[in-house]
Amino acid sequence: MSLKVFLELVEIKAKTASIFPFLMGSLYAWYHYRQLHLSTLLVFFVAMLLFNMAVDANDNYQDYRRSQRTQALEFRQKTNVIGVNHVNPSLVGWLIVGLMVTSGVLGLWMVMQTGWPLLIMGLFSFAVGYLYGGGPRPISSLPFGEFFSGFTMGFVIWLIAVYINIAPAPLTWTTIGGVFLASGLSQGAIAALLLANNIADEAEDEELKRTTIVHYLGRKNSLRFFWWLYTAGYLSLIVAVVIGLLPKLSLLTLLSVPIVYRNIATFSRNPVKKTTFIMAIRNLFIIALAQVICMFLGVALNI
Numbered sequence: 001m002s003l004k005v006f007l008e009l010v011e012i013k014a015k016t017a018s019i020f021p022f023l024m025g026s027l028y029a030w031y032h033y034r035q036l037h038l039s040t041l042l043v044f045f046v047a048m049l050l051f052n053m054a055v056d057a058n059d060n061y062q063d064y065r066r067s068q069r070t071q072a073l074e075f076r077q078k079t080n081v082i083g084v085n086h087v088n089p090s091l092v093g094w095l096i097v098g099l100m101v102t103s104g105v106l107g108l109w110m111v112m113q114t115g116w117p118l119l120i121m122g123l124f125s126f127a128v129g130y131l132y133g134g135g136p137r138p139i140s141s142l143p144f145g146e147f148f149s150g151f152t153m154g155f156v157i158w159l160i161a162v163y164i165n166i167a168p169a170p171l172t173w174t175t176i177g178g179v180f181l182a183s184g185l186s187q188g189a190i191a192a193l194l195l196a197n198n199i200a201d202e203a204e205d206e207e208l209k210r211t212t213i214v215h216y217l218g219r220k221n222s223l224r225f226f227w228w229l230y231t232a233g234y235l236s237l238i239v240a241v242v243i244g245l246l247p248k249l250s251l252l253t254l255l256s257v258p259i260v261y262r263n264i265a266t267f268s269r270n271p272v273k274k275t276t277f278i279m280a281i282r283n284l285f286i287i288a289l290a291q292v293i294c295m296f297l298g299v300a301l302n303i
Helices: 003-009 012-033 038-069 073-078 089-113 116-133 145-166 173-182 184-200 202-207 213-242 248-269 278-301
Strands: none
Touching (some): 003 038, 012 038, 012 145, 012 173, 012 278, 038 089, 038 116, 038 145, 116 145, 145 184, 145 213, 173 184, 184 202, 184 213, 184 278, 213 278, 248 278
């Protein structure tokens, strides 16, 4: 397997969805508690990245296996990265196991450095990660994919980054609620990325018997929901700043609104995977980069 195929298999371009919540959670911890545990943070970053790669590789692997069972020959030969590049499925399976085990070992080390709340969050993340692409009815083929992707990557990663920096201090419901609201824009943008993917893949998903949220809402209402996810995210950002959860300079993230909504409009006019889906990827990158920079400035200047 070449490096190019490996990076495509683990969907390296989508790692923005995990890296930026990690950075924002770390900034949130510094803003509120003025402490960072750098060694644990570094281990978490590596474990998170390995686990994210394993989840995406497993999603492609499970799609390939299902296409064999459903005789979806065209999908297997022309779309799936394993079939297109003639990669040995057994090699992919062992690669996934290796990534998962390494991530799990690092995670257990972090639990010993922090406490049991991290174990619960880690087990939840592992369960969602496997069930997202695996099992008889994977989450990615159900109408709950947007929720679980946004919640797990946009919120749980942020919360873990906060907790490992404040441990052994207890993780209170006040802290959890604050992180949930502050991470609303991340959750919305990540969920919107998956929704855009499902909208663009509507015909393919129907062929593979995937009943995503697009199957139930229809394309028109799904596109409306696509718009709403971004709007709700920006509103949560404003509320988080108003009540003091985020520094005031975080409001500069709103400067991204015109670009983001122009990209939304471009995708909505012609939601096609090969041409306009890139707009949702760009939106996630733009929003995440803007929020990290603005949060960093707000934390550094205490404004």
